[in-house]
Amino acid sequence: MVEYQSPHLDAVFHALSDPTRRAMLHRLSGGEQSVSQLAQPFDMSLAGASKHVKVLEGAGLVSRRVDGRTHYCRLEAARLAEAQAWFRYYERFWSNRLDKLQAILEAEDRESYAGRD
Amino acid sequence: MVEYQSPHLDAVFHALSDPTRRAMLHRLSGGEQSVSQLAQPFDMSLAGASKHVKVLEGAGLVSRRVDGRTHYCRLEAARLAEAQAWFRYYERFWSNRLDKLQAILEAEDRESYAGRD
DNA sequence: TGATAGGTAAACCACATGGTTGAATATCAG
């Protein structure tokens, strides 16, 4: 007797549990990237990186546009938003209105955040 | 050359990727629960549920207080907050100030949310 | 004391995961 649950949460949280994949998402936040471009920063075979991309795609966090032999990936923020929404239920444990408002303003005013995956 | 990354994110997101564990957290949002109480709703052996609790504990999402033979678990919201904070960088993709403010007010005014894990 | 209840530990199982290599498939460029 398990309650209703957002059907994507399992896949999305699993996808986010790997640092390589989180770094890929971060990279995609700067715009479309090919699979090779996504793979380049990692000490890993292209096939390995390609599998990570496929996990992200399977979770709906990334979409793919094929142009010739190049596959361009784009961040699908909707699924990220869905995952973040899961936390809202718990926000009452760590925040009050002012805390949240402050977080909003900080997140808006800070465009880049070095050293983040 | 992987960037700095919050050391807990791997474990936290992994812990959250399982619906049983998310349901346990949800249950703990109502207050301390023993391991048996946490296990009760699931069609699963106690040992199996106990392992889920241990995963949550390992991720820092739950802490444990032993009283006699009973282990009481408590939600550790700080780690949840840490995970939610990861999403802030991406918020610019799906929200503006007004959207966020609305989300805040909704989350505050709605205390219980049926059908959620 | 003895039985029972709460919980962990250990061994085991089937399957998933993260990685590899090597081959296959397209596409582009000369």
Place this chain on the structure above:
DNA sequence: CTGATATTCAACCATGTGGTTTACCTATCA
């Protein structure tokens, strides 16, 4: 056509995961 580039696919491997069962330890209670 030839060769290089972009990418996936398939097979493989070691390890991790979610689950079980059995055994064990420690409290509690009659």
